[in-house]
Amino acid sequence: MTGNAQPGRVGYRDIANDLRQQIDSGELPPGSKVPGENDLTSQYGVEQPTARRALDVLKNEGLIVAKRGSGTFVREFKPIRRVSPDRLKATSRGSGQPIWSTDVGTRPRTEDVTVDVELPPAPIAEVLKLDDSARVVIRRRRYVVDDKPVQLATSYYPEALVAGSAITEINTGKGGAYARLKELGHEPTRFREELRTRMPRDAERQALDLAQGTPVILIVRTAYTADDQPVEVSEMVLDSAAYVLEYKFTSHD
Template sequence: MANDAVGRQPKYQHIAAELKDAIASGEYGPGARLPGESDLMSRYGVARMTARQAFGVLQAQGLVEARKGAGVFVREYQVVIRRRGIQRLAVEVWGAGGAIWDVDGKGRAPVVEFLSVTEERPSGAVAAALGLADRAPVVVRRRRYLLDGKPVMLATSYLDAALVAGTAVAEPDSGPGGIYARLAELGHGPRRFREEIRSRMPGPEETARLGLAAGTPVVLVCRTAYTAEGTPVEVNEMVLDSSAYVLEYAFDAP
């Protein structure tokens, strides 16, 4: 109870730890309003910047969210999208005209917001992944996925322009089954995939475009799709709101 077990711990860390315990114990449930900065000032006898620093610790852990003019609230966690990394790419899914994310959802399908389809010179990394000499032009498809109006993923696909320029792949609406079905019609249906997964904190632009709360990392998924012959046909770079996704990979021992 007392405030004198300071040991060598800074005041703001002590306050943050007590608030965290109170949240963990259920005293403040998800969505509940925490004591405000002035409450902490009087309760602990500290200056305002010290109280703010305590909140800063909890915000950096993504436990808490400050709303200007309203207060500081316990964040409500909801992981809603289970992304099945392997099953979702089954030929039967896009071969039958279905969208890949039909396999993901729990009923609620994300809305795709098309941002642009352009032709550009790729970065060296993308050119290398696609096996393009001299950074030959690529078709770039940029889009954003929203679930219940909230952005959950940014995705950018790169395809060899020499292969797909002038086809439905270079149109905003790529038709039933998506670009994988179109690639199959062109004789380049994807059969093998490699996904690379990283995580880091977002930059300001990603924070804005995904509407991320403070203390929320992003997950980067970079998928390369290959034909049965091993030719790369697509590179898809995705940026996911980590608080919305669980990635799942189920497989047999090789």
């Protein structure tokens, strides 16, 4: 019962609390259909706006997800696993039992690659230690699983370092950008990932087709050569409902 509710009258928070309890207890398991606005109006004897507002609370909490044309469902968490340092090996020696099960077989597909040469945003120029007039090669792409975009990624390379290499082409060739950087004498050997999370901006929500109540994970990875020269900065925006991240390290790192 909320402060605003009349005694004995059912408010939107009461309905939200009921449904949340059913989700938490497993009575409404992941993937199951949630009662619709019409079901709730008749079940609780409330008006449509009250029922809608109750469902909206749970959508903002990320507990339920509306699917166009088929109703509203308890959210399922079936993530892919992104492992660092050895991101490419889904399972590796001594990883041990993970806390969250993930779909280790799935590898996102790269889509819509573009390559541009531009002046970098100021924070990128700073990280790459570039002066005001230095341009960067910018590679943008999306990662997609089963036609659902799961990640937006933008990588920046100092133009002076990579001009003329396949890093300036759509297809970077076997081994990708890191293999090309190595050939150019700038092999990345040390990496830093900075990570934060927040609710998405409008453009991110649309580009990743995010359900209400879904945060994004922002990762900025900087790659350094053995002599501490930054050679690549990558900005990533991840659908938080699609990923578990895993980092492994030793006390001697």
